[in-house]
Amino acid sequence: MSVQERKERERARRERLIVETARELAEKDGWDAVTTRRLAERIEYSQPVLYSHFRGKREIIGAVAMDGCTELAQVARAAAAGAEGLRAKVTAVARAYLDFGRRNPALYDAIFQLDGGLLFASDETPEPLKDAFAAMLEVFGEVAGDGVHPALFTEVFWTFLHGQVTLARAGRTPEEFTDQRLELFIGRMAVFPPD
Amino acid sequence: MSVQERKERERARRERLIVETARELAEKDGWDAVTTRRLAERIEYSQPVLYSHFRGKREIIGAVAMDGCTELAQVARAAAAGAEGLRAKVTAVARAYLDFGRRNPALYDAIFQLDGGLLFASDETPEPLKDAFAAMLEVFGEVAGDGVHPALFTEVFWTFLHGQVTLARAGRTPEEFTDQRLELFIGRMAVFPPD
DNA sequence: CTCTCATGTCTAGCGGTGCTAGGATTCTTT
DNA sequence: AAAGAATCCTAGCACCGCTAGACATGAGAG
Missing domain, CATH: 1.10.10 (Arc Repressor Mutant, subunit A)
Structure with missing residues (x-):
């Protein structure tokens, strides 16, 4: 055998x-x-x-997307681990996400734009994608604030980051403003518990 | 002649x-x-x-995208006009945007996904797109809060909405949660001046 | 009213795409 | 060493975006 x-x-x-x-x-x-x-x-x-x-080209793209998800999860976790304190962690993960999207446009497209058939909030959601979400949930969920479901908050956060990546690419907004937008978002959305 | x-x-x-x-x-x-x-x-x-x-298929898509932009601007303005009070206006415009994206997926894709070559924050930005942004700026800019540039705030808002549309479509998140996310976002991001 | 010429349109085809049937080849097993 | 199964490639399908060149149709001049 x-x-x-x-x-x-x-x-x-x-x-x-x-x-x-x-x-x-x-x-x-x-x-x-x-x-x-x-x-x-x-x-x-x-x-x-x-x-x-593979059954076809779409499935190949889907496979690449999977790889991208696991990488994205790694990047997010590494960013969280490399930062000290909750506020720094949140910022670091957000920045890591934006960097990931900017640096790997094709990979990012494979995940989100081109429909390799990736479903999200569903039972058929592929494991790597779930894990990428989990990686963000670990950090963002901490600053959801009272009475707000961590997952819901993370979805809002993710949604913002995703929009930022796609619109930034199309409109080539300079990086300085991207940072300002991120600060504005975190400053108002995130609730940091007193230590 | x-x-x-x-x-x-x-x-x-x-x-x-x-x-x-x-x-x-x-x-x-x-x-x-x-x-x-x-x-x-x-x-x-x-x-x-x-x-x-047209020079090619891309240019045709671009033309469709233009139409979509002017329609988006109209929808946004109509929503604002149809609501009483700033808070209601903001919510109405946001909802109108999400509806627009959900109801006209192909049109929405023409504007953002498929590169009909639409640039955003640039001099070559086509007029209809600028106008769509302006329509949102009129409402969202009002709740930017002190010391925050209205345009920057609108960009953040737009970015969130855009992410919401694209991710919602891929993950077919039920509408009820979309509404909750919107409320969460507006509740924390928007600064309503005391009347 | 007819001839000329330009304008507008279509036919036909190029190189490329994703995908697949069926023959050829290689390798495993008896 | 022969038989069989697994593997792979050649060749081709229908379709794509796009274009050259033949053709017809219309306007203006004599």
Whole structure:
């Protein structure tokens, strides 16, 4: 049965290669440039091989989106861990989110714009996405204030950040104002408990 | 020279027809279903006619987006006019925005997702878009609070609404929660001057 | 009223897309 | 070593956005 295992390993390996290559291509030239032909050529296989791993292009984008979610969760957790005190943590996570969106536009699009079919507040919500939300909930939920459900508050926070990322990209608002907007938002929305 | 004028009138008429048909198709079956062939067939002309009016498909989408902007501005102004008192006005405009996004997803996408090439905070920002922003500024700017630039505050507000629209669509969050989120946001962000 | 010419429109086709059927090849197993 | 199964590639489908060049239709001159 070792042969079987080896094959499965190699298959999984190739699947990783596909997803990573798709992401690279997207980051370099945009998702429009990620065609099945180019992708197949890059991984040095023919097109049908892609379809033996994924049902179609959308599913490949979806896989890239998954990766993006886990990364986003990591980034958020790292930012929280690297900051001292609640106020600093909140700001750090928010900034990390905005940076993530700005620095990985293709990855961000894979998650939100292009419908790889990611559902959110649902049972079918993929695990990585849930985890990314959980990572933000851990920090933002702390400053929801009395009588406000932490998840609801986090949704509002996330919503703001998401809008900030997409509109900032389209309108190329200078960074200085982005920071001001963030401060304004946190200053009024977040309730910091007295220590 | 009347012949010339008649021709120009007919041309303009046809251009309107193209844009409206494109919008209808998009609202019915999504933007992917709006192909130059289908569009041409619908207006009962051949494809090249489309290209005599617009440089390409993106420009057609852009034209639809323009229409969407002017409509958005109208909707916002109507909502403001239909409400009594500042607090009610703010809520009404916000609700109108969310409704607009929910009810005209294709139109909304034309404005924000699909890059019809709409720039925002720039000199080249198209007039209708500027006007839509102005419509919101008229209301939201009133509750920015002391020491906060009205435009900056409006941007934050808009950003929140935009995120709400896009995330709500992906995650199909029930309407009741959307309302709760809006209340939470307004309750903390808006500063209502004492009357 | 006819001829000329320009304007406007369509047919046909290019290179590209996502995706797939069916033949060829390789590898495992008996 | 032969048989069978698993794997992969070639070739092609229907469709996409877009355009060159043939064609028709209309306006203005004689």
